[in-house]
Amino acid sequence: MRITKRTNIAMRVLMHCAANPGRLVTKHETASCCHVSENHLAQIVNQLSQLDFLDTRRGRNGGFTLSRGPDEITVGEVFRQIEGESSPMVCLAGQDENCPLFDACWLRTALRDATEAFFSHLDTIKLSQLIDGNAPLQEMLRPLEHLSERRQACPV
Template sequence: MRVTKRTNIAMRVLMFCAANNGRLVTKAEIAKVCNASENHLAQIINQLAQLGYLHTQRGRNGGLQLGRPAEEIHIGEIFRELEAPVPLAECFADVDNTCPLTEACRLRTALNDAAGAFYATLDPISLDALICDNKPLMHILQPVQPCAAARVQADLARAG
């Protein structure tokens, strides 16, 4: 099974927001840290907001944050929501299925079982579990704020 780019980026957005809990983050921050275009992010952020995973605030002091606590967001749920429209194989597509074996194919059943196992593995994992006690990830996802960076530079200048 291959995860779509949309789901991959959506997970980056959610992890970034979880790592920066308690403040509004901007699309530009996420784009820089998560290596994604702001245009693509806008579409994904909109979808995540419609699904209730994100809360967005427009305006000069706007941004986004998680729509509910990270421990209440489960990865299997996210993947089902975002990957559901993508058929695992041609035989799962309602419109584009041209396979003449669909009705008798055991591979289709095996693929369906495998997809079920994939989601069942992700179901118990919360967004919080992905970031909690993950110092290397937090180091990447919590960029130094400009004012904090300026304070650090000023402290270094005074000490040196």
């Protein structure tokens, strides 16, 4: 299964917010740390806000923060909301019923089961588990004033 760039960036944003509890993080610092354009990031932040993962505040002192605790957000929930329950094959999505093997294909069943197992496993992983006790990641996601010391070291 392939994960889209949008989901990858969404997870980076959520991890950045989780690693900086109790304060608004800015679009600028998140874009710098996550190596994405501020315009692309703004679209993803907007989507995460609409999906109730982020609270946002506009203006000069604006930014965003998690709308709920990192122990209340699962990776599976984020992936489902951003990716949808996408299928690795068009026949699983019901888009290719013209396939001559459609009615007898066990591969379709196997891949559907694997996709369900993938999401089920991600449902067990909380955002907090990606951050808590992960000192190297927390260091990479420190506030912007420390960013100049490690500009190239933030691969999240």
